[in-house]
Amino acid sequence: MQPLDLYIGEGFEGPGVNAAHINILIGPRNGPAGQAFASSLASPSQGHCPFMVIAQPNIPVKPMTLYVNKAAIVSELHGQATWGASQAGIAKAVLEALLDGTLPAEAENQWAIVTANWVNPDCDDLDAVYQNNYRACRTAIRAALTGKPERAQLADVVNQISNPFYTSKA
Secondary structure, three states, X not given: OOOOOOEEEEEEEOOHHHOEEEEEEEEEOOOHHHHHHHHHHHOOEOOEOOEEOXXXXXXXXOOXXXXXXXXXXXXXXXXXXXXXXXHXXXXXHHHHHHHOOOOOOOHHHHEEEEEEEEEOOOOOOHHHHHHHHHHHHHHHHHHHHHOOOOHHHHHHHOXXXXXXXXXXXX
C-alpha cells in the first residue's frame, strides 16, 4: 500500500453499556491529521473538551494523540470512565502500536492521532471500559494503517447492514 497523508480507521468492542466505539485519524503532523489535531484542541465545545492522551501525568503518548469525547460527561462515574479508563485503554493501544512497529518509526515525533470516542453515560464497569477501549483502539489503528475493510468484506455485508442499535431487514 502506498503511504498516505491521512489514515482513517474504526473500532468497536464489547457488549452493552461498557462497549467502546472509536473513530481514528492518523498521519503526519504537517497533513490533515495534524490540522485536525490542532483545530480540535483549539476549538472545544460545550460538553466536548479534547485533551491529550497520557501514559502517566506529564508523559503524553507518542505519537501525540488527542482524545475527543462523543458523549458529554453526565456523572462522576462517566467522567472517570472517559478521562480515566477509556483514555488509559487508548494510551496502551497507541504505545503498543508504536513500540511493536505497527506505526512506522517516523510516527513517534512526526505524526499525530485524533481519536473520537464513545463512552456510554450509563457505563458501570471501569475495567470493562478500559479493556474495550484498548481493543477498539488497537483495531482502529490496524484498520487505518492496512486500509481495512477490504472491498470483498464490503461486498459480503452490503445486504446485512447492522450495528448495536439497528439491524436492517433488507
